[in-house]
Amino acid sequence: MIPVTKTFIPSLENYTSYLEAIWQAGYLTNNGPLCRQLTVDIAGFLGIPNMELVANGTLALQLAIKALSLKDEIITTPYSYVATINSILWEGCEPVFVDIEPQTFCINPDLIEVAITEKTSAILATHVYGYPCDVARIQKIADKHKLKVIYDAAHAFGVKLFGESILLHGDCSTLSFHATKLFHTAEGGAVVCKDIEVAKRVFLMKKFGHIGEDEYLDIGINAKMSELHAAMGLCVLPKVNDIIASRKERSDWYDEKLESSLLQRPISQVGLEYNYAYYPVIFPTHEAMMRVRQALVDHHIGPRRYFYPSLNTLPFLRQELKRSCPVSESVARRVLSLPLYVDLEKDAIHTICGLISAA
């Protein structure tokens, strides 16, 4: 079986060495030494300030919404993982869907302004597959209308634009360190904040709003990362450059073989340093995608319909939230993310590309 992705597993000796340190310290959570070290190491690796580690990427989104005191309407993208809009709904806000650009699959800045009302508090957009949103135009719109900006950057670990981390844009960017992501801590995530005061609020909120012995300063939740998860992160982080290089090599193999096909790929922008987080392909029709998917499944290859369905069509949404987003709906019906992981063999990629050409 060739899955769509495979978790990068560090050496057991490496992980065990951190376990020994944990056993010696006798300290399993509550911002212990490994969490503090991982915070410093990730911030240094990415070149970012004000980062708070949390228990997962969904809580990162929820905390960003809470720490920025967002309410009412949040303009968002229909083309993302369901966690993006679940977080908006869970925090009691309303997602207002704005369709995506056909080239990058990120939110279309041309369509944002007409969706703004007096109840809009923010724009929450996803850097889809690690390809950045049009951050300059989104910031301009946000400034003009006094809106906050959150980026769901779950796919964008290590992505740079003109030499700088993409996470420096927006009021907050959120990361997921789930086992299926490029950099992982098994389960985990982070909130990156422009303003240190917002980061301090996230720090407080992720531990019940409780400091010292008996001071309760703010509404809070439990979103702390444990030392066991931080230990996994400390093992994986030194390998991230190798992980990205290996994924790039495999993406290039796909590119070579699929060059002459009719498949659409996301278009890279000027100044982008990509992280090769995914290898999505868009087929000309839904039927063509389903034919290829079946051919791959018959050969024990598991691509994913990532992202499907378009989030504006989710069955549990109130009818008036289901605004039509024709580009997102069309892409969601035609997309497949192909297998991509560190030790995926060249032969497997050739088999996959052969099946795509033949179907």
Ligand SMILES: *Cc1c(COP(=O)(O)O)cnc(C)c1O
């Ligand atoms: C993975 C993912 C999340 C959720 O992260 P978890 O750590 O699994 O909670 C949110 N948004 C996007 C775009 C994702 O891909």
